Structures are given as C-alpha cells and as structure tokens.
Amino acid sequence: MENNKKSAIPQISVAPMLDWTDRHCRYFHRLIAPHVRLYTEMITTGALLHGDAERHLRFHKAERPLALQLGGSDPAALAACATMGAEHGYDEINLNCGCPSDRVQNGAFGACLMKEPAHVADCFTAMNRAVDIPVTIKCRIGIDDCDERPFLERFVSTLADSGCRTFIIHARKAWLQGLSPKENREIPPLRYDLAAEIKERYPHLTVVVNGGIRTTEQIKTLSAFDGVMIGREAYQNPWFLREIEENVLCHTHFHGDDIAARKAVARAMVPYIVEQGRTYGTPVKSITRHMIGLFHGISGGKHWRRTLSTEAHKEDVDARGLIEEALKNLRAER
Structure with a gap:
C-alpha cells in the first residue's frame, strides 16, 4: 500500500x-x-x-x-x-x-x-x-x-x-x-x-x-x-x-503485526538460500550470517541469533528447517 x-x-x-x-x-x-x-x-x-x-x-x-x-x-x-x-x-x-x-x-x-x-x-x-x-x-x-x-x-x-x-x-x-x-x-x-x-x-x-x-x-x-x-x-x-x-520514504508494504512482518522476511529468504546453494554451492551460513540482526531488540531474539550462529554451519543443514527452528521462541503472529 x-x-x-x-x-x-x-x-x-x-x-x-x-x-x-x-x-x-x-x-x-x-x-x-x-x-x-x-x-x-x-x-x-x-x-x-x-x-x-x-x-x-x-x-x-x-x-x-x-x-x-x-x-x-x-x-x-x-x-x-x-x-x-x-x-x-x-x-x-x-x-x-x-x-x-x-x-x-x-x-x-x-x-x-x-x-x-x-x-x-x-x-x-x-x-x-x-x-x-x-x-x-x-x-x-x-x-x-x-x-x-x-x-x-x-x-x-x-x-x-x-x-x-x-x-x-x-x-x-x-x-x-x-x-x-x-x-x-x-x-x-x-x-x-x-x-x-x-x-x-x-x-x-x-x-x-x-x-x-x-x-x-x-x-x-x-x-x-x-x-x-x-x-x-x-x-x-x-x-x-x-x-x-x-x-522517511513514506512507503507502506508490510501489513499487520511487526513480528509477523519480520518472520515473513525470514521465510522469504528460504527459496533464495536454496537457489544459491543449488546454483553456486553457496553455504547456508554465508547467507544467514547477514540475517542475525533481524530480531534485534525483540523478545525471543536471542534464540534466533543463537540458532543461526550455531546451526547454519553444519553440513547438509536444511534451510527451511533452520529458519523455522530459529523462529520458534518469538512472539506468535496475530
């Protein structure tokens, strides 16, 4: 909008x-x-x-x-x-x-x-x-x-x-x-x-x-x-x-709850992570390292940061499973 x-x-x-x-x-x-x-x-x-x-x-x-x-x-x-x-x-x-x-x-x-x-x-x-x-x-x-x-x-x-x-x-x-x-x-x-x-x-x-x-x-x-x-x-x-x-720029393109909007961005990264891995062999951790601050200042954000920091480097990690696990302790969407 x-x-x-x-x-x-x-x-x-x-x-x-x-x-x-x-x-x-x-x-x-x-x-x-x-x-x-x-x-x-x-x-x-x-x-x-x-x-x-x-x-x-x-x-x-x-x-x-x-x-x-x-x-x-x-x-x-x-x-x-x-x-x-x-x-x-x-x-x-x-x-x-x-x-x-x-x-x-x-x-x-x-x-x-x-x-x-x-x-x-x-x-x-x-x-x-x-x-x-x-x-x-x-x-x-x-x-x-x-x-x-x-x-x-x-x-x-x-x-x-x-x-x-x-x-x-x-x-x-x-x-x-x-x-x-x-x-x-x-x-x-x-x-x-x-x-x-x-x-x-x-x-x-x-x-x-x-x-x-x-x-x-x-x-x-x-x-x-x-x-x-x-x-x-x-x-x-x-x-x-x-x-x-x-x-500042006066554009509104997210709707509803702030936490839900952040979660939507996290989930939208999954197809990109999969595509980059399949096409270029890009490790999951090379992408998720940039996402660690997404829940900065949010209750439950520590679990998000810890999960990405400790799990993303593991071999054959599933991107979707990783993101969903990292999102678990955050406030539920309305």
Whole structure:
C-alpha cells in the first residue's frame, strides 16, 4: 500500500561495507526496503582485472537500483572496471575516496586519494567517459590534521569542475595514521555542518551525507541534503530500514503485526538460500550470517541469533528447517 505523503529525504542508501554488503546481504536488505539504494562492498580494480570478475560482479536483479563501488587509483584500470560494471547492469559506479585502512593505503587508494584531487579528477574523467551511467564519489570531510573546510572545498570544487555531480560525504575526518578503521568510524567528530556548507555553496550538486545515523528522527533533521546513507545500523539492526521506508520514504508494504512482518522476511529468504546453494554451492551460513540482526531488540531474539550462529554451519543443514527452528521462541503472529 502506498500513501500520498511526501518523502522527508529524496534518497536513502545503504553504505558499502567491506565483508558485509555482499550480494546476499543486499538481497536480504532489498526484501525489507524496496526503495533504498544499495551499494556493493568495495571491489578493487585488481580483483576485477586479475581475479574472478564474474563472481565479484554477480548480483540478483531484485537488488537494483544497485551501485558498484570501486577501489583503485589508476584511471585506465578504473575506466575498464567501470565498463565491466555497466555491462553487468549496475546503475551507478562509485569511487571510494574515504576508506582509511592500511591495506587500502598501501594500494594508494581510498581516503589517501583526497590528498590529490587533480588525480581523482583524472580518475573520474576516465570512468565518466567510459560509461553512460552515473559516476559518483564517496569521500570524507578531510584527512589527518588538515583544515577540513578549505580541504573539502578544494576537493569538491576540483571534482565538480571535471563534471562530477554527486558526492557522498562521510562527515568525519579520516586519520591515516594512529587510528584503526573502526576507530575512524567512531572517534573523529561528526561535522554535518561542513557537508551542508558544500550543498549550500554548490546547490546544483547532489550531496548525500553519511556517518553516525541511527534513527529516523535524526534523518529528518538532515533534510538540507539530497540523500542520507546509512552504515552499520542497517546491518546490525536491519529492521531500521523498514522504519525508514515507512517513516522517511513514506512507503507502506508490510501489513499487520511487526513480528509477523519480520518472520515473513525470514521465510522469504528460504527459496533464495536454496537457489544459491543449488546454483553456486553457496553455504547456508554465508547467507544467514547477514540475517542475525533481524530480531534485534525483540523478545525471543536471542534464540534466533543463537540458532543461526550455531546451526547454519553444519553440513547438509536444511534451510527451511533452520529458519523455522530459529523462529520458534518469538512472539506468535496475530
């Protein structure tokens, strides 16, 4: 059922999260939230050009609209990988200029690219010329001890002059030395105001804000932006995406009891789990690991989490039986 209310934010997306937002996670999220934009975890140019590109780029058509996030710093390699993504049916190519991990820095890409906006512009131009779908940039507000305001302004203006029209800004600095990736998501203070200044200064650009967003009330305070990207809250508490669908995007597609709706999503995953196992040999645990947070904060949820965690890895586990067993101690549907 749809209603006529206007969405509080034009676009909601789920952030690319390494080791988390694989195609199984994205399919699961799509069942919960039909109207959010999904992103792959970051895939490096080396993995696509020298590895199993078909496996890395595989997705279910239900996941769309879907963006491919690339990690790399060579314009020609990025252009080639963008072409591969477009040919596989992705709706957007996104360049990672925000990841601060040592592994990414050693490859000379991610957040360290923000030190070289002219080079990032060359990368963008190469990708943009190679494909007809949108090419976007995901970045931080700055790195290390830079003065964030002029640093971010120079980065965005350089890319905008090259034709980039969409920036996803994680509203924290990235510290390339001294902080782990986890600490980089928590310790640097959030500066939504700096991202908002970019939108105010460049109203023709699409500016999506990311970082520390955990409630629908918080999302509604960010209406100055063109979109909001949700990170770990969407993974750890995936039903948050349903709250966003209803309270922010104003779409209603579940009916009746909240627990019944969650159970319906769990059961809807069973045919997918069976199909992936039959077609690709995908272990049940590789899919159900993304479903553990489905009953976050719900009475009986501990049994759900324990069952998936301890039983899914067993050989020849029956997907339907596993899900039904895990659902047993939850409140009955009305």
